[in-house]
Amino acid sequence: MIKFSRISAIIYRHLVPTFRDPIRLTDMAYYPLVDLILFGFLGVWAHGSQTGSDNFVFALLTSIACWYLVYRSTLEISRNLLIEIWDSSLVNLLATPLTTTEFMISLMTLGFIQAFITFIYSSLLILLIFSKNIFSVYPLIAPYLPLFIVCGWIIGILTSALIFYFGKSIEFITWAIPCLFAILSGSFCSIDLFPHWVQKIASLFPLKYLFILVRQAIDQKSVNIFSHNFFIATLLTVFYFILVSLFLTYMVNKAKNKGLNNLG
Amino acid sequence: MQNTILSIKNLTKVFKSGSIFNPKEFVAVNDISFNLDSGEILGLLGPNGAGKTTTINMLLGLLNPTSGSIEYFGRGFSKHRSEIMLDVSFASSYVKMPGSLTVEENLNFYGKIYCLETAFRKKQIEKNLNIFGLEKIKSRLAKNLSAGQLTRLMLAKAFLPNPKIVLLDEPTAALDPDIALTIRKFILEQRNSLGVSILLTSHNMSEVQEMCDRIVVLKDGKILTSGHPDELAAKVRTSKVHLLVIGNLDKLINYVQEYNLNYKLDQNFIEIDVDEHKIADLIYSITDLKVQYAQISIDKPSLEDYFLEISK
Numbered sequence: 370m371i372k373f374s375r376i377s378a379i380i381y382r383h384l385v386p387t388f389r390d391p392i393r394l395t396d397m398a399y400y401p402l403v404d405l406i407l408f409g410f411l412g413v414w415a416h417g418s419q420t421g422s423d424n425f426v427f428a429l430l431t432s433i434a435c436w437y438l439v440y441r442s443t444l445e446i447s448r449n450l451l452i453e454i455w456d457s458s459l460v461n462l463l464a465t466p467l468t469t470t471e472f473m474i475s476l477m478t479l480g481f482i483q484a485f486i487t488f489i490y491s492s493l494l495i496l497l498i499f500s501k502n503i504f505s506v507y508p509l510i511a512p513y514l515p516l517f518i519v520c521g522w523i524i525g526i527l528t529s530a531l532i533f534y535f536g537k538s539i540e541f542i543t544w545a546i547p548c549l550f551a552i553l554s555g556s557f558c559s560i561d562l563f564p565h566w567v568q569k570i571a572s573l574f575p576l577k578y579l580f581i582l583v584r585q586a587i588d589q590k591s592v593n594i595f596s597h598n599f600f601i602a603t604l605l606t607v608f609y610f611i612l613v614s615l616f617l618t619y620m621v622n623k624a625k626n627k628g629l630n631n632l633g
Numbered sequence: 634m635q636n637t638i639l640s641i642k643n644l645t646k647v648f649k650s651g652s653i654f655n656p657k658e659f660v661a662v663n664d665i666s667f668n669l670d671s672g673e674i675l676g677l678l679g680p681n682g683a684g685k686t687t688t689i690n691m692l693l694g695l696l697n698p699t700s701g702s703i704e705y706f707g708r709g710f711s712k713h714r715s716e717i718m719l720d721v722s723f724a725s726s727y728v729k730m731p732g733s734l735t736v737e738e739n740l741n742f743y744g745k746i747y748c749l750e751t752a753f754r755k756k757q758i759e760k761n762l763n764i765f766g767l768e769k770i771k772s773r774l775a776k777n778l779s780a781g782q783l784t785r786l787m788l789a790k791a792f793l794p795n796p797k798i799v800l801l802d803e804p805t806a807a808l809d810p811d812i813a814l815t816i817r818k819f820i821l822e823q824r825n826s827l828g829v830s831i832l833l834t835s836h837n838m839s840e841v842q843e844m845c846d847r848i849v850v851l852k853d854g855k856i857l858t859s860g861h862p863d864e865l866a867a868k869v870r871t872s873k874v875h876l877l878v879i880g881n882l883d884k885l886i887n888y889v890q891e892y893n894l895n896y897k898l899d900q901n902f903i904e905i906d907v908d909e910h911k912i913a914d915l916i917y918s919i920t921d922l923k924v925q926y927a928q929i930s931i932d933k934p935s936l937e938d939y940f941l942e943i944s945k
Binding site for chain 2: 370372374375377378381385386390453456457458460461462464465466467468622625626627628629630
């Protein structure tokens with residue numbers, strides 16, 4: 370039976386150090402700033418001026434903010450697992466009543482909290498740097514935001530499953546896999562620009578449809594939750610969430626055959 | 634009648650490695666069975682690679698057994714792991730605690746993991762901070778603790794939820810002798826007052842001999858023998874006779890060489906290995922040969938001697 374006490378314990382264990390560690394706070398603040406400046410101004414430059422291509426730049430900046438919902442919810446799962454391994458405290462943790470399900474729910478909750486904070490922070494940065502108020506489009510993109518977070522969880526669970534089995538020797542995937550999905554999701558540019566075979570692969574994942582929906586919402590200034598894209602995005606998100614959850618269970622069990630104590 | 638609270642039956646762990654074309658198998662634990670009774674302190678001994686850590690890992694659910702069964706409190710471990718682990722805790726000198734949390738935060742964190750109610754958790758944290766001498770360093774980050782302080786924190790964590798069973802892997806390995814003594818006293822007190830059962834691995838033979846009610850000796854993944862520490866030590870029949878000889882040393886050396894006894898000579902100090910039943914004969918002969926000595930002492934076989942014997 371899932372116990373709230375254990376979930377809150379894991380959240381406490383990771384949130385307390387986050388808010389007193391300047392390196393982790395800088396990490397949270399720095400990368401959204403860099404990406405917004407880099408890709409935001411690249412978009413502005415590519416379209417001649419900031420005022421002449423309002424929707425394009427606005428959609429790009431909103432997409433970057435939405436991408437950070439995905440990225441943060443991914444990272445808080447896989448990186449917090451890695452922190453336990455780096456601290457050599459995972460064995461101690463797994464030698465308690467804590468279940469894998471409770472551990473993952475805790476990490477997903479942390480992902481949600483961090484993603485939410487980063488999204489607000491990115492929106493503020495966009496307002497300060499580009500004078501564009503994406504708070505105004507929150508009601509238009511609100512139905513898609515939970516799906517972005519769940520997509521982040523899916524990538525985080527996938528990465529964690531691999532780390533559970535292969536250990537910290539493949540820790541680079543914590544950052545490499547989200548980067549791959551950043552390309553395949555069309556968050557920074559439209560998928561239509563990619564080679565046909567890449568477009569085919571991208572179509573298998575819900576993020577492509579979600580970013581299309583965000584751009585449509587900004588272009589049309591309306592939200593349509595009965596659209597084909599929303600239906601496919603929701604269906605694929607649910608499908609992949611179930612799939613990676615089963616994959617995690619399988620990989621943890623496989624890892625237990627060779628011993629979780631090898632993880633640290 | 635003793636009440637068995639942990640029962641291990643025919644436990645086996647085979648590690649597989651190599652490729653599909655050249656598969657390799659290594660039997661780390663081979664068909665072992667033993668019980669832990671309520672209030673008992675059981676030592677798990679054996680040379681490196683004997684299968685102690687593999688067994689502990691299976692008892693914690695960190696490693697899947699290849700075959701066999703583990704039952705805690707009469708319930709199957711694989712099916713009821715989470716509920717069972719509320720009453721089972723673990724401490725090892727070889728794993729760490731979250732380094733970015735303070736000593737007190739770590740105990741609070743683990744108190745929540747064991748679902749302790751707030752008031753009880755606070756009381757237990759305060760009690761264990763005092764018992765394990767952590768009160769003065771409760772605000773220090775765990776990553777800044779010395780090895781001994783970390784071990785004390787680990788033990789404070791292990792005894793926090795008032796467990797029924799504690800699995801201790803080398804609990805006093807990194808401790809100063811005085812702290813190790815305090816910890817041993819505490820563990821014995823927990824057993825005597827609360828009936829906590831303890832499964833202990835240690836390389837400190839005198840500690841094992843002092844604390845354990847029973848020992849299971851593993852070698853090459855199998856149980857070699859089990860019994861009371863003194864019974865096992867008694868299986869080694871060779872005692873050591875130490876003498877500081879001040880006259881007729883050459884006669885004594887001739888005697889031990891004649892009877893093929895092992896001996897070590899360091900100036901006038903001689904150490905002779907002799908069967909327990911023949912100590913009297915040796916002393917009679919020493920007198921008969923008019924060997925003069927200023928000191929004599931006899932070391933009875935210890936658990937360490939037994940351990941060295943089986944490790945050969």
